[in-house]
Amino acid sequence: MTRHTLLFLVTVLLAGRAAAQTQSEMNAQVCEAYAESDDDLNRVYRRVTARLRDEPRRASALRVAQRTWVRYRDQHVMSLCPDPSECGSIWPMVRCLALQHVTEQRTATLDLELSQDR
DSSP: OOHHHHHHHHHHHHTTSOOOSSHHHHHHHHHHHHHHHHHHHHHHHHHHHHHTTTOHHHHHHHHHHHHHHHHHHHHHHHHHOSSGGGTGGGHHHHHHHHHHHHHHHHHHHHHHHHHHTO
């Protein structure tokens, strides 16, 4: 991914967010939003696994799927910038934006599964 692509991605994803003053503040703001989305994912995951208490094979398969998804998430983010030293001070923000995006997608997937099991 080129620097121009990274800058465009960040610009698009930050549209509508409160503007921070420094790169460090923007990094912190975006990473905090990612942490919140990760908390949401963990809450939904716990609800799904609780619902599967009486279905040990499904619960086990879900645990494997979740571990696999975590590896995918990490590899996906690394693919955006295999050498963070080349991506500059914007990299922490891009990383957290990417993490937030895939985490929100996974949360939606698990939430859909939860609503279909009712």
